[in-house]
Amino acid sequence: MCQLLGMNANVPTDICFSFTGFRQRGGGTDHHADGWGIGFFEDAGCRIFIDTEPSVNSPIAALVSAYPIRSRHVIAHIRKATQGQVRLQNTHPFQREVGGRYWLFAHNGDLKGFTGRSGPTRPVGDTDSEQAFCHLLNAVLAEYPDGRPDEAGLLAVVTQVATEVSRHGTFNFLLSNGDWLIAHCSTQLAWIIRQAPFSVAHLSDEDVSLDFCQHAAAGDRVAVIATAPLTDNEAWTIIAPQTLLLFRAGALVASVSTAADEPAFLPAEPAVASA
Amino acid sequence: MCQLLGMNANVPTDICFSFTGFRQRGGGTDHHADGWGIGFFEDAGCRIFIDTEPSVNSPIAALVSAYPIRSRHVIAHIRKATQGQVRLQNTHPFQREVGGRYWLFAHNGDLKGFTGRSGPTRPVGDTDSEQAFCHLLNAVLAEYPDGRPDEAGLLAVVTQVATEVSRHGTFNFLLSNGDWLIAHCSTQLAWIIRQAPFSVAHLSDEDVSLDFCQHAAAGDRVAVIATAPLTDNEAWTIIAPQTLLLFRAGALVASVSTAADEPAFLPAEPAVASA
Numbered sequence: 001m002c003q004l005l006g007m008n009a010n011v012p013t014d015i016c017f018s019f020t021g022f023r024q025r026g027g028g029t030d031h032h033a034d035g036w037g038i039g040f041f042e043d044a045g046c047r048i049f050i051d052t053e054p055s056v057n058s059p060i061a062a063l064v065s066a067y068p069i070r071s072r073h074v075i076a077h078i079r080k081a082t083q084g085q086v087r088l089q090n091t092h093p094f095q096r097e098v099g100g101r102y103w104l105f106a107h108n109g110d111l112k113g114f115t116g117r118s119g120p121t122r123p124v125g126d127t128d129s130e131q132a133f134c135h136l137l138n139a140v141l142a143e144y145p146d147g148r149p150d151e152a153g154l155l156a157v158v159t160q161v162a163t164e165v166s167r168h169g170t171f172n173f174l175l176s177n178g179d180w181l182i183a184h185c186s187t188q189l190a191w192i193i194r195q196a197p198f199s200v201a202h203l204s205d206e207d208v209s210l211d212f213c214q215h216a217a218a219g220d221r222v223a224v225i226a227t228a229p230l231t232d233n234e235a236w237t238i239i240a241p242q243t244l245l246l247f248r249a250g251a252l253v254a255s256v257s258t259a260a261d262e263p264a265f266l267p268a269e270p271a272v273a274s275a
Numbered sequence: 276m277c278q279l280l281g282m283n284a285n286v287p288t289d290i291c292f293s294f295t296g297f298r299q300r301g302g303g304t305d306h307h308a309d310g311w312g313i314g315f316f317e318d319a320g321c322r323i324f325i326d327t328e329p330s331v332n333s334p335i336a337a338l339v340s341a342y343p344i345r346s347r348h349v350i351a352h353i354r355k356a357t358q359g360q361v362r363l364q365n366t367h368p369f370q371r372e373v374g375g376r377y378w379l380f381a382h383n384g385d386l387k388g389f390t391g392r393s394g395p396t397r398p399v400g401d402t403d404s405e406q407a408f409c410h411l412l413n414a415v416l417a418e419y420p421d422g423r424p425d426e427a428g429l430l431a432v433v434t435q436v437a438t439e440v441s442r443h444g445t446f447n448f449l450l451s452n453g454d455w456l457i458a459h460c461s462t463q464l465a466w467i468i469r470q471a472p473f474s475v476a477h478l479s480d481e482d483v484s485l486d487f488c489q490h491a492a493a494g495d496r497v498a499v500i501a502t503a504p505l506t507d508n509e510a511w512t513i514i515a516p517q518t519l520l521l522f523r524a525g526a527l528v529a530s531v532s533t534a535a536d537e538p539a540f541l542p543a544e545p546a547v548a549s550a
Contacts, residue, residue: 044399045363063338088320097371100397120395122375122422124370138438147397 002092002108003032004189006075006174006225010179010249012042012070013222017210019076020065021203021230026055026078029205031120037074038063039104040069041178042114050091059132072249073176077106082128093174094133096121096138099147101177105133108227109170109186117142132171136161146184151180155246158182162244162258174225180245183225184258186238190229192236193250195221201231221250277367277383278307279464280351281449281500283456285524287317287345288497292485294351295340296478296505301330301353304480310366311336313351314379315344316453321377325366347524348451353380357403364400368449369408371396373415374407374422376452380408383502384445384461394419409444411436426455430521430529433457437519437533449500456522458500459533465504467511468525470496476506496525 006024007015019038020238036058037050047069055061070129077092084090092106098121116123116131119138123130139161140154141147149157158175162184165171171186183189194201196219198212216222224226225247229236239245246254280297282290294313302308311333312325322344328335352367352395359365367381373396382404391398391406394413398405414436415429416422424432433450437459440446446461458464470475471494473487491497500522504511515518521529 042363045325045366047325047363048323050320059338060341063334067334088322091320095370097396097399100399102399121372122373124372139350160302 002080003030003078003227004106004108004172004174005074005230006067006176006181006183007074007222008176008247008250009072009220009222011217011220012072012218014068014070015074016065016068016229017201017203017208020208021077021205022076022226023061023065024053024205026061028056032078032080034079034081034086036076036078037091037093037106038064038074039093039095040071041073041102041104042069042071043178044101044178046095046104046178048093048095048104050088052086052088052091073105073178073181075104075174075176075181082110084125084127087125090127090130092129094130096133096137096206098137098177099144101147101179103137103175105136105173105175105178107132108172111165111168111171114165114168121264132165132173135165136175151246155256159244159256159258163260166242166258172227175250181223181225182244183239183247184244185241187241188227189225190227190236190240191223191225191239191245191252192229192234193221193223193252195250202233204230204232223247223250223252276357277479278353278502279381279383279447279449279500280505281351281451281456281458282346283451283522283525284347284495284497286492286495287347288495289330289343289345290349291343292476292478292483293400293499293505295391295483296338296480297353297501298330298340299350299480301336303331307353309354309356309361310512311351311353312366312368312381313339314368314370315346316348316377316379317344319376319453320443321370321379321453323368323370323379327361327363327366346415348453348456350379350381350449350451350456357385358422359400359402360500362400365402365405367404369405371408371412373412374419375453376406376422378412378450379450380411380448380450382407383447386440386446389443407440407448410425410440411450426521430531433530434519434533435517438535441517441533442535443482456498457519458514458522459519460516462516463502464500464514465502465511466500466514466520466527467504467509468496468498468527470525477508479505498522498525498527504527504545
């Protein structure tokens with residue numbers, strides 16, 4: 001299994017603090033040493049750093065830790081290979097252009113006997129994860145040929161896919177198109193929203209603290225999502241298994257069940273809870 | 276206008292030497308300071324470093340200069356913005372997945388009144404370059420819906436597109452899918468092949484020399500393509516305007532005219548010269 005890290009903010013924010021702790025899980029405090037990657041949206045653009053080296057000693061990860069790239073949507077991943085060799089094409093996050101936007105995806109889990117539907121997007125590598133990503137995008141394109149679903153349509157399709165694919169195994173994932181960020185918890189995922197009043201956070205994986213009062217403005221709001229809480233002195237929310245969350249501008253705006261006993265067909269009106 | 280750099284080799288080769296000189300053109304020895312990017316194929320995988328900072332003082336460019344990423348296909352670009360703002364989404368090289376392979380593209384030039392054909396791939400940013408790239412891919416997909424043309428078919432489609440699009444302005448470009456590399460010279464492009472017997476090369480843009488005898492094995496063969504020669508003591512070949520070259524495994528395997536007085540329809544058998 002792998003490690004996921006996501007960020008969704010209402011203002012461009014650097015992820016150096018969280019990434020500093022997170023990267024220790026790639027060969028340092030944890031054994032996920034089969035490569036890593038991180039993608040940053042900046043406006044409609046997207047840049048991805050990927051490496052097959054363990055993140056704890058990757059020169060590229062060192063650069064990312066030290067270089068404050070300001071982004072509103074970030075998806076990072078540390079790989080523990082289950083299916084597919086340690087190769088660059090199997091390194092998350094994966095990116096495709098759909099509807100004139102980049103879509104980013106990273107997966108934690110292991111899917112058995114899963115074959116995605118065919119369609120315009122195809123995997124390049126040989127992981128179950130990229131298969132699932134292409135399956136998801138092809139499902140979006142089948143419903144919305146212009147690749148631009150509205151929020152209700154997006155939630156309906158992604159909920160259906162997450163429910164279906166979860167039957168094949170563990171399907172924790174993060175997905176973003178630079179406008180919103182979706183987090184799906186199949187077995188393990190947690191989130192926190194940092195906003196005023198800010199305090200001092202201390203990393204779980206390294207003895208580093210950061211006083212957000214010194215780095216954040218009054219109106220800043222940043223959601224951070226991770227496989228396991230990244231700090232040991234903040235109140236993280238553990239997501240219930242088979243729950244799909246939609247974040248926008250640093251706020252949780254929707255929560256939908258993807259439990260197997262829910263109807264597999266598209267619900268006419270997915271249960272959406274505002275927060 | 277921008278600066279292009281491409282590499283195509285028969286063995287994974289690092290581009291640190293050539294990139295060290297090339298990056299000086301982004302705000303150092305030349306004024307192309309509106310961002311830069313470089314993409315490396317490694318097996319079927321592809322990683323791209325892009326930045327809106329001038330390459331001469333970008334920390335990411337410093338990393339790329341110093342970190343020997345071994346690749347058989349590299350495309351790099353330094354931007355002088357003509358159309359589209361200085362934004363990440365307008366930074367070359369652009370990438371799309373077609374037929375289960377990543378395709379990379381970078382353009383030097385300025386196209387007037389050009390609108391690409393619609394199809395499965397769409398631009399994210401607002402440059403003429405990304406329009407032309409998507410147009411090219413949509414043309415490939417129109418002829419080959421599986422996105423996997425053979426070499427003759429690929430040459431025919433790309434030659435037709437290069438001929439057509441060149442009517443709108445300057446269309447120097449580099450294109451690769453990790454299997455071959457195509458270089459199109461509309462106005463300015465040069466190439467060199469380095470192979471045994473190797474010698475010492477000296478950069479034009481910085482006082483740095485490299486003795487390839489110390490770094491290359493007997494069978495290594497590396498084609499380097501650039502807007503202007505990168506070294507001042509090697510015999511570069513200046514490409515004739517409106518010529519499209521196909522490189523494979525460090526060798527020039529095809530040369531096709533894209534002159535406007537050539538037929539605009541697909542030639543049944545494009546003129547292919549072996550080298």
